[in-house]
Amino acid sequence: MNKNLHAKKILIAPLDWGLGHATRCIVLIQNLQKLKCDITVAASGKTRKLLENEFAGITFLNLPGYEISYSGNKRFLPCKILLQVPKILKIIRYENKWLCEMQNKYAFDAVISDNRYGLYSRTITSVFITHQLSIQTNITWLDRMLQHYNYSFINCFNECWIPDLNGKLNIAGALSHPPKMPAIPSKYIGPLSRLKKINAVTINYKWMVIISGPEPQRSIFEGKILELAAKINDKFMIVRGLPGDDSQKPASSNCMLFNHLGTEEMQTAMQQSEFIISRCGYTTVMEVLSLQKKSVFIPTPGQTEQEYLAKHLFSQNWSYTFNQDDDFKLHLKKATLFNYTLPEINMEQYKDVLNDFIERL
Structure with a gap:
C-alpha cells in the first residue's frame, strides 16, 4: 500500500x-x-x-x-x-x-x-x-x-x-x-507567528504588557509594571501569562488585567495598543514584528539569549530596550521618542x- x-x-x-x-x-x-x-x-x-x-x-x-x-x-x-x-x-x-x-x-x-x-x-x-x-x-x-x-x-x-x-x-x-x-x-x-496584521484598528491602550517567563522573575517583572502603572495616567492592558489560573491581582483603575488571552483576543489587544512591553522571548518578538508594532523589550535578568537579542533588535531600530533594574518611567518616555524602523517581513x-x-x- x-x-x-x-x-x-x-x-x-x-x-x-x-x-x-x-x-x-x-x-x-x-x-x-x-x-x-x-x-x-x-x-x-x-x-x-x-x-x-x-x-x-x-x-x-x-x-x-x-x-x-x-x-x-x-x-x-x-x-x-x-x-x-x-x-x-x-x-x-x-x-x-x-x-x-x-x-x-x-x-x-x-x-x-x-x-x-x-x-x-x-x-x-x-x-x-x-x-x-x-x-x-x-x-x-x-x-x-x-x-x-x-x-x-x-x-x-x-x-x-x-x-x-x-x-x-x-x-x-x-x-x-x-x-x-x-x-x-x-x-x-x-x-512563526499565530497573529495576522489587520490595518485600520482603533488604538485603545497606550501600553500593552505581556508578562511571561519563569519564576521568580515573572512576578518581579509583574510587580514593577503594576507599580509603574499606578504612577502614570496612561491606559494599560496587562496579560499575566497564567493560562488556567483563576487568581486575581489588584491593579490601578487605568489597567485592564487578564491572566491569559486566547489567540484572537491576544491579536485584538496587541493591535489596539500603541506600544507592546514584554520580555525579549523569541516567540513574542516574532509576533510583535508580524504586527509591525512599536515595542519595548526588557530581558529576563541573567538570560543572556534575551539580553543579546534585545541589543540586536535595538541596533536595527526594530525595538527599544532597557534592563529590569533601570528606571521604567524614564525609559518608557524615551521609547515614545525612539526612531523605530519597523520591517516588513514575509x-x-x-x-x-x-x-x-x-x-x-
Missing part, C-alpha cells in the same frame, strides 16, 4: 521553558491540519493547557517538561542552570525512551520537536526547531563548548528548522546565524517548508 494515501500522523512537542514554544507551534498545527495531517501533541502543565484551549479534537499525550528553576539574582543564574544539567540530561534520555514507546503504539510518520532534544529516533523522521544554534554567554570558550554539545543533540535529528530570515537583516543575529551550521540539513523557515515562508516536508514523508 502506498503510504502517501493515508493522513500523515505528526507528533508535535514544544519545550516548556515559558509559553513561547507552545504559541509558535500553534501556526504549525493549524497549517498541518490544513494539509489533512493527524496531529498529536506531547506536553504537560501550562504548555498543555494553552494548546488544549486552542485546539479541540486533537490527541494530547502527557510528556513531563524540563521544569527548570531560575534564580532571583542574575549573577547566580548561570550556576543555577549548570547545577541542573544532570536533571536535563536525565529528561532528554527519558524523552528518547518515551518516544520509542509511543512510536510502537501510535506509529507516527514524523515528530516535530521544538527544542526538546530527546525526541529523535532511527525509525521515524524527526525535525528539531530552534533559533538558538549559537548560545551566547559572553564567554568565548564556553560558547564554543555549548555549541558543541548543542549540535551533538541536534545532529541526531533528520532536519533542523530555524524560524528566522536568512540574510544580513534578521531577527536573531548571531544566535541563528553561526559561522558553523549543524551537520544535518538546516533550513531558515522564516518567523510571515508565510514556513508554509512552503511544511508543504515540501509532508510531500516527502
Whole structure:
C-alpha cells in the first residue's frame, strides 16, 4: 500500500521553558491540519493547557517538561542552570525512551520537536526547531563548548528548522546565524507567528504588557509594571501569562488585567495598543514584528539569549530596550521618542517548508 494515501500522523512537542514554544507551534498545527495531517501533541502543565484551549479534537499525550528553576539574582543564574544539567540530561534520555514507546503504539510518520532534544529516533523522521544554534554567554570558550554539545543533540535529528530570515537583516543575529551550521540539513523557515496584521484598528491602550517567563522573575517583572502603572495616567492592558489560573491581582483603575488571552483576543489587544512591553522571548518578538508594532523589550535578568537579542533588535531600530533594574518611567518616555524602523517581513515562508516536508514523508 502506498503510504502517501493515508493522513500523515505528526507528533508535535514544544519545550516548556515559558509559553513561547507552545504559541509558535500553534501556526504549525493549524497549517498541518490544513494539509489533512493527524496531529498529536506531547506536553504537560501550562504548555498543555494553552494548546488544549486552542485546539479541540486533537490527541494530547502527557510528556513531563524540563521544569527548570531560575534564580532571583542574575549573577547566580548561570550556576543555577549548570547545577541542573544532570536533571536535563536525565529528561532528554527519558524523552528518547518515551518516544520509542509511543512510536510502537501510535506509529507516527514524523515528530516535530521544538527544542526538546530527546525526541529523535532511527525509525521515524524527526525535525528539531530552534533559533538558538549559537548560545551566547559572553564567554568565548564556553560558547564554543555549548555549541558543541548543542549540535551533538541536534545532529541526531533528520532536519533542523530555524524560524528566522536568512540574510544580513534578521531577527536573531548571531544566535541563528553561526559561522558553523549543524551537520544535518538546516533550513531558515522564516518567523512563526499565530497573529495576522489587520490595518485600520482603533488604538485603545497606550501600553500593552505581556508578562511571561519563569519564576521568580515573572512576578518581579509583574510587580514593577503594576507599580509603574499606578504612577502614570496612561491606559494599560496587562496579560499575566497564567493560562488556567483563576487568581486575581489588584491593579490601578487605568489597567485592564487578564491572566491569559486566547489567540484572537491576544491579536485584538496587541493591535489596539500603541506600544507592546514584554520580555525579549523569541516567540513574542516574532509576533510583535508580524504586527509591525512599536515595542519595548526588557530581558529576563541573567538570560543572556534575551539580553543579546534585545541589543540586536535595538541596533536595527526594530525595538527599544532597557534592563529590569533601570528606571521604567524614564525609559518608557524615551521609547515614545525612539526612531523605530519597523520591517516588513514575509510571515508565510514556513508554509512552503511544511508543504515540501509532508510531500516527502
